[in-house]
Amino acid sequence: MKTPAIQTLGFIGGGNMAEAIIRGILSKGLFKPQQIVATDKSGERRDYLAKTFGIPVLSSNKEVLEKADAVLFAVKPQNIVDVMTDLRDHIRKDQLFLSILAGTRAATIEAGLASPQFPRPRVVRVMPNTPALVGMGMAGISGGTNATEADVDLAQSIFSSVGKVIVIEEVQMDAMTALSGSGPAYLFYVIESLIEAGVEIGFSAEESEEIVLQMVLGSAVLARESGKPVEELRRQVTSPGGTTAAGIAVLDAREVRDDFIAAVVAAEERGQQLGKLGR
Ligand SMILES: NC(=O)c1ccc[n+]([C@@H]2O[C@H](COP(=O)([O-])OP(=O)(O)OC[C@H]3O[C@@H](n4cnc5c(N)ncnc54)[C@H](OP(=O)(O)O)[C@@H]3O)[C@@H](O)[C@H]2O)c1
Structure with missing residues (x-):
């Protein structure tokens, strides 16, 4: 340094x-x-x-x-x-x-x-x-x-x-804010949802939190260190007709991917509005 x-x-x-x-x-x-x-x-x-x-x-x-x-x-x-x-x-x-x-x-x-x-x-x-x-x-x-x-x-x-x-x-600062400044909140939202899901299917809140946090951390490190595209890593876990495929099918049917894109776009637009207000 x-x-x-x-x-x-x-x-x-x-x-x-x-x-x-x-x-x-x-x-x-x-x-x-x-x-x-x-x-x-x-x-x-x-x-x-x-x-x-x-x-x-x-x-x-x-x-x-x-x-x-x-x-x-x-x-x-x-x-x-x-x-x-x-x-x-x-x-x-x-x-x-x-x-x-x-x-x-x-x-x-x-x-x-x-x-x-x-x-x-x-x-x-x-x-x-x-x-x-x-x-x-x-x-x-x-x-x-x-x-x-x-x-x-x-x-x-x-x-x-x-x-x-x-x-x-x-000019990219609002995009940076929307993706990486606000980004931890989107992931915390996903983490909260997964912890709730874990409780729904029978774990205690503590067990579910432990499992989800380690899984999220491990997935991020794997995505960074494997050298493989994230999409490929996702496919590797998703055997046709298997458990993951059943879960992903629900996300696809509800267009959750588009929702995430819309959330980031909304955050970027809000940044532009706030910038115009001179904040
Ligand atoms: N947190 C994030 O995720 C994040 C990400 C990117 C950028 N930022 C930016 O980083 C900045 C700081 O965020 P933060 O999360 O660290 O906020 P924070 O914890 O509220 O820290 C701001 C500190 O500044 C003090 N302060 C207020 N007016 C002051 C003045 N006139 N002179 C000296 N100190 C004063 C506040 O005291 P009082 O509480 O007593 O008012 C508070 O302790 C914000 O502008 C935010 O937009 C934050």
């Missing part, structure tokens, strides 16, 4: 995603604890981050801006306008801004941070997902108008520490 070209990385918003990223970059040795500064609105959360990671936790967003060479915004989209308004006049030359906010365009961040002194802030937009919490994330990265190749490289190094990374065009 490349050593980042910055000394100090700041986090504004210290919730779930920030915690996952901080854990990843520390465990991979990408930054030392003293090279990370963070803050959160909540005092309780600040204490938690300081205690958990031994990093300097500061009491205001401005202090983080003052100390950091690159600042990662990890607040909810509805909070970003206030955050940027507060910081805009205190930005230093050469600072980079990373945003993981869902549905908030790089151009919105650029406009929110632009000042007469620094009219062209450098912004990199990233769409991570919650499996980053266990180091198995998938993140899409795209540079804003003024971002350099080195800025995108830095974002790649950071997010590679909590999973895989793909560099995409910003």
